[in-house]
Amino acid sequence: DAGVIQSPRHEVTEMGQEVTLRCKPISGHDYLFWYRQTMMRGLELLIYFNNNVPIDDSGMPEDRFSAKMPNASFSTLKIQPSEPRDSAVYFCASKQPGLAWEQFFGPGTRLTVL
Amino acid sequence: EDKVVQSPLSLVVHEGDTVTLNCSYEVTNFRSLLWYKQEKKAPTFLFMLTSSGIEKKSGRLSSILDKKELFSILNITATQTGDSAIYLCAVNRDDKIIFGKGTRLHILP
Numbered sequence: 001d002a003g004v005i006q007s008p009r010h011e012v013t014e015m016g017q018e019v020t021l022r023c024k025p026i027s028g029h030d031y032l033f034w035y036r037q038t039m040m041r042g043l044e045l046l047i048y049f050n051n052n053v054p055i056d057d058s059g060m061p062e063d064r065f066s067a068k069m070p071n072a073s074f075s076t077l078k079i080q081p082s083e084p085r086d087s088a089v090y091f092c093a094s095k096q097p098g099l100a101w102e103q104f105f106g107p108g109t110r111l112t113v114l
Numbered sequence: 115e116d117k118v119v120q121s122p123l124s125l126v127v128h129e130g131d132t133v134t135l136n137c138s139y140e141v142t143n144f145r146s147l148l149w150y151k152q153e154k155k156a157p158t159f160l161f162m163l164t165s166s167g168i169e170k171k172s173g174r175l176s177s178i179l180d181k182k183e184l185f186s187i188l189n190i191t192a193t194q195t196g197d198s199a200i201y202l203c204a205v206n207r208d209d210k211i212i213f214g215k216g217t218r219l220h221i222l223p
Contacts, residue, residue, distance in 0.1 A: 031209065042215030043157070043202060056210060091156055103211065105156030 004106035006092050012112045018080040021109045024073055025094030033103060034067055034077050035091040043091070049075065050097075082113045116141045120203050120214035128222050129195060135188040135217045137203030147179050147186050148211065150202040157202055160188075195221045 005024040013019055025032050033048040047057040052069045060067070064083070069075040079086055089110050093103040121136045139147065146164045150157035161170045163179035163186060170177050174193075179186045190197055200216040 033210070035213075043213040045210055045212070048210055050209070093156075102159070105158075107155050 004092055004094055004104055006106035006109050008109060009107060010110045012114065013082055014114050015083055016081045018078065019082045019111060021077040021090050021111070023075045023092030023106060025075070025092070026104055027073070029094035029096050030072070031095045031097065032069060032075050033093040035093065036088045037091060038088045046077070084113045087111055087113050116207065116212050118203055118205050118212050118214035120217050122217060123215065124218040126220045126222060127193060129193060131193050132189065132191045133193060133219065135201050135219070137186045137214060139184050139205045141205045141207050141212060143207045145206045148204040148206060149177055149188050150204065152200040152202055152216070193221045195223050197221050
């Protein structure tokens with residue numbers, strides 16, 4: 001298996017632009033998590049899905065952030081409009097049901113908003 | 115509010131030293147405590163702890179959990195430059211994991 005796939009790996013954009021991050025979970029995994037990592041705040045859970053349904057989005061910072069999972073093999077995290085403080089590494093992770101600790105992380109997307 | 119607090123935030127030691135990383139937590143519906151190592155990319159799993167007082171060991175790394183004091187430590191003996199990384203403590207509650215901010219460990223040759 002190729003593992004969790006994220007794209008793009010790096011994104012540089014200007015303030016005010018829309019940013020879309022993409023994630024393909026491991027086949028057969030029915031949980032998908034979006035995390036954001038910064039030096040100041042560490043690794044934060046933004047939202048997670050189970051069977052394509054958002055379960056907990058309490059970590060989503062504000063209305064500029066939205067996430068979708070239209071099917072079991074694809075999810076997006078969108079920021080519109082982007083701001084410099086959104087600069088971070090965004091990780092996607094997936095897992096099978098039952099063993100919550102066994103999350104498999106993707107390589108991350110490094111976002112820089114100028 | 116659930117929280118996981120790690121200390122120190124950063125640590126610099128010489129190769130061969132022993133280090134102890136700390137993690138305290140306040141989480142409802144606690145299931146397990148996890149340690150991850152993060153080098154340049156995504157976190158990789160080290161240990162899962164569910165019971166107090168039982169040490170988990172993997173080579174030079176070991177960890178133990180105190181569920182009464184809501185505390186865990188990660189020990190690394192005879193450190194090597196390859197141990198340089200961010201070490202993340204996390205607590206599993208329900209279906210999600212809450213991470214601490216990590217300890218950035220740097221090993222000098």
